[in-house]
Each structure stands twice: as structure tokens, then as C-alpha cells.
Amino acid sequence: MSAAGWSAWPAPAKLNLFLRIIGRRADGYHDLQTVFRMLDWGDTVHLRPRTDGRIVRHGPDLAAVPEAADLSLRAADMLRSEFNVGHGVDIRVEKRTPAGGGFGGGSSDAATVLRALDAIWGLEAGVDRLAAIGASLGADVPVFVHGHNAWAEGVGERLFPVDLAPAWYLLAHPGVHVATATLFQAPELTRDAAPATISDFASGAPLGNVFEPVLRGLEPAVEAAFQALAHVGTPRLTGTGSGCFVEFAARGPAEDALARLPQGLGARVVAGAPRSPLLDALAAWSPQGRRQEVQGTGF
Incomplete structure (x- = not known):
């Protein structure tokens, strides 16, 4: 596939350094406690804006995940609907994190799509609003949107940044x-x-x-x-x-x-990463919106 027009964005994996259930909520969900640790390893999400308003995924293993269950596609569609814009995008996810491993691969991919498209489309939604959109996709998405190692409570939506020693x-x-x-x-x-x-x-x-x-x-x-x-x-x-x-x-x-x-x-x-490599990629993105290859460290 030609590199023309594509940008590459890190979608880091995570670890839960512990995980406890401390009670059950009135809505049937469980109250959890955990610490999320970002890793300097994970997937890479490739994005290319489209002018026809379509959201299209690319890659060799598309049959493994139905479109309706693809969090990256759903994230792009929800972002577009939230802001009532007609932008389109091609999405290709370079997978490294194994499915079902607990490393947060799909959630991180979705968070990267939200934050990267916010930059590419010039929406300026703000991290809190993007995290709220992400929460409707999955409990782990908000921590990847924020991009910091964090103590988490509730269903994972109450996040408190923590400094973790190199490991x-x-x-x-x-x-x-x-x-x-x-x-x-x-x-x-x-x-x-x-x-x-x-x-x-x-x-x-x-x-x-x-x-x-x-x-x-x-x-x-x-x-x-x-x-x-x-x-x-x-x-x-x-x-x-x-x-x-x-x-x-x-x-x-x-x-x-x-x-x-x-x-x-x-x-x-x-x-272990001191913070998500995605934050560095976002900082390097051209404010004029010129498409460039953005590579995170450690990928």
C-alpha cells in the first residue's frame, strides 16, 4: 500500500499491575480498583483522510473481527457523529498485541483513532470529551485517551495519574x-x-x-x-x-x-513507559495539519 497520505500513530499496550473488585453497583456493574501501566510496545494505527465521507478499514486479517465489533471503526464513526462532520478516513491497524491477552489492544486502537482523528480533522474536542466518547466503547478506552499511568476506580473511568518507577x-x-x-x-x-x-x-x-x-x-x-x-x-x-x-x-x-x-x-x-507514546506523536503532529509519518518510540 502506498505511504502517500498515511500517518502512523502508536497504540500502546497496558498492564494492570493489580485488579480488585470492591463491590457491586446499583447498575449491575462492579466497582474496581487497578493501576494501569503503559508499555512502550503495542499496535500502530495508520490513518489516511478520505474526501468521500466513508470510513474504510484495510489490512490482511479483516475477517477475524467483524466490522460491527471493530472498535477502531466504531471510534471513528462515533467521533464523526458527535461533531456532525462528513469527514472520511481509511484505517489500517498493524497488530502486535494478542487478542484476549488483557493488554488492551482493541481499546488502545480505539483511543488512538479518537485522538489522532481529533488532530487530523481539526476538531479540538479536548481530552475529557474524547475520553467520554471512549467510555461508551469500553472501560479501558479512557485511560488510553488520557495517556498516563493511572490509579483507576469505578468501572475504570475515575483516573488519577501516578508516577511509576522505570521497569x-x-x-x-x-x-x-x-x-x-x-x-x-x-x-x-x-x-x-x-x-x-x-x-x-x-x-x-x-x-x-x-x-x-x-x-x-x-x-x-x-x-x-x-x-x-x-x-x-x-x-x-x-x-x-x-x-x-x-x-x-x-x-x-x-x-x-x-x-x-x-x-x-x-x-x-x-x-514500561512513563506515559503513552501517543502523546509524543500528537505533540509532533503538524499544527497546519500537513500529513506526515509520525512514529512512536519503541515500536
Whole structure:
């Protein structure tokens, strides 16, 4: 595909450094607590404005995700409807994050579409308004719209930026997926954990992921991944996906641990990011709207 007219925007993955359910809301949703950690690794969203008003996706694996379920397309359509504009766009997502891993790939892609098209189309919607649009697409979209490591509460919409120490992560994806609705319906799920505080997290208290025992019991592949990672550190689960990770203070030990893992875990080493690489790409975008290739670091 010709590069003419296309711009490239980072859509970083994330980790949930812990995840707790502290109660159930009147609307049936659960009150959660978590810390989102941005990663210097993820997808790349390619965009090209169209003059015919159509929103068209491109790529080799389009059949894997129906158009109605494609968050990137829905984000573009919702943004256009919100502002009642007739702009069109071509969208191509270069996928690196595995589906069902809990790394936030689809949510991050949608957030990148919202923020990048806001810049390309010159809408100047503001981050809060874009985050509100994103919340209707998925609970994880707002944190990617804001682009900062954050303590989150509610269903993930109440965000409080946090500074996190530099870290490297050994990621593993067992290649299985359990529907989030299935996990929330599990009778053994703990739904009334005591609320944690930012001080608890900062002190290194083992806050855990409430879905870890459920997934390890349902999926032998997740249990096997945890057992393998336990030989090199303390494994944790991210989100409600099957992705697992071990945190290291430096790259060297993380790479050494990777070399000790068995084949077939889909493992890699990535750096934690101080903030979303998307914010740097947005800052580099020409204010005159000239289309240029914008590349994030670490992709």
C-alpha cells in the first residue's frame, strides 16, 4: 500500500499491575480498583483522510473481527457523529498485541483513532470529551485517551495519574481466551475485597488480580504459564485476559529470564513507559495539519 497520505500513530499496550473488585453497583456493574501501566510496545494505527465521507478499514486479517465489533471503526464513526462532520478516513491497524491477552489492544486502537482523528480533522474536542466518547466503547478506552499511568476506580473511568518507577516486563501470552462475562459470572470470584489505597500499592503490598485464580482454574494453559514464570520471578495476570507478566527493575535480568523460559509461551520483554507514546506523536503532529509519518518510540 502506498505511504502517500498515511500517518502512523502508536497504540500502546497496558498492564494492570493489580485488579480488585470492591463491590457491586446499583447498575449491575462492579466497582474496581487497578493501576494501569503503559508499555512502550503495542499496535500502530495508520490513518489516511478520505474526501468521500466513508470510513474504510484495510489490512490482511479483516475477517477475524467483524466490522460491527471493530472498535477502531466504531471510534471513528462515533467521533464523526458527535461533531456532525462528513469527514472520511481509511484505517489500517498493524497488530502486535494478542487478542484476549488483557493488554488492551482493541481499546488502545480505539483511543488512538479518537485522538489522532481529533488532530487530523481539526476538531479540538479536548481530552475529557474524547475520553467520554471512549467510555461508551469500553472501560479501558479512557485511560488510553488520557495517556498516563493511572490509579483507576469505578468501572475504570475515575483516573488519577501516578508516577511509576522505570521497569521492564517479561510478558507471556498462553494463546487462550475466556470471555470477560464468563469470568464475572464465576461463583468463586471475590466481589467484596477491602478497598486498597495508593499507599498500599506504593508500599508493595501484594494486592493481586481477582481473576487470576479463576483463570488458572479454567485454563490449563494459563496455569502452565504461571508455573513457568514462577521459575524466574513472581508472575501476575493483567486485566481479565490470559496475559501474564513478571516485573524487573532492569532490562538485563528480564532478558536473562526470557532465555530461561520454555518455547511456546509467546513471551517477550518490553519496557514500561512513563506515559503513552501517543502523546509524543500528537505533540509532533503538524499544527497546519500537513500529513506526515509520525512514529512512536519503541515500536
